[in-house]
Amino acid sequence: MMRGVASVISALMFGALAGAVVPVARAADAPRGQLVANANACMGCHAVDRKLVGPSFQQIAGKYKGDAQAPAKLSRKVKDGGSGVWGMIPMPAHQSMSDADIRAVVDWVLAGAPSR
Known part of the structure; x- marks a missing residue:
């Protein structure tokens, strides 16, 4: 059970970080x-x-x-x-x-x- 929760938390954290990087990448393209x-x-x-x-x-x-x-x-x-x-x-x-x-x-x- 804990392993499943840790996987979900890891996925959410990665998704949040990936989302934070996208605007920076778009700004760099401007x-x-x-x-x-x-x-x-x-x-x-x-x-x-x-x-x-x-x-x-x-x-x-x-x-x-x-x-x-x-x-x-x-x-x-x-x-x-x-x-x-x-x-x-x-x-x-x-x-x-x-x-x-x-x-x-x-x-x-x-x-x-x-x-x-």
Whole structure:
């Protein structure tokens, strides 16, 4: 009887641990730009495919498609903030984000914010 209980407990513990690992594996599969955007509150104002406070990432990608200066323009916009391009609501500055993190987000956004 005890052996059966121990087997059930072991199976439940393994299942719980396996379930805990899945979200981590999925997060590891996400593009770096998406992970950085999630970690820096970008998703509070932007969504991938719909307007929230600011434009969707896909709208941004569409607006800047083919613009060779877009990575530099958008990197500056993220770092310094600004307003007027998408309406009256200003985008706050993100001075504490590293240039590498900003570039990862910008590159991801300009690629259409893919999930993989």
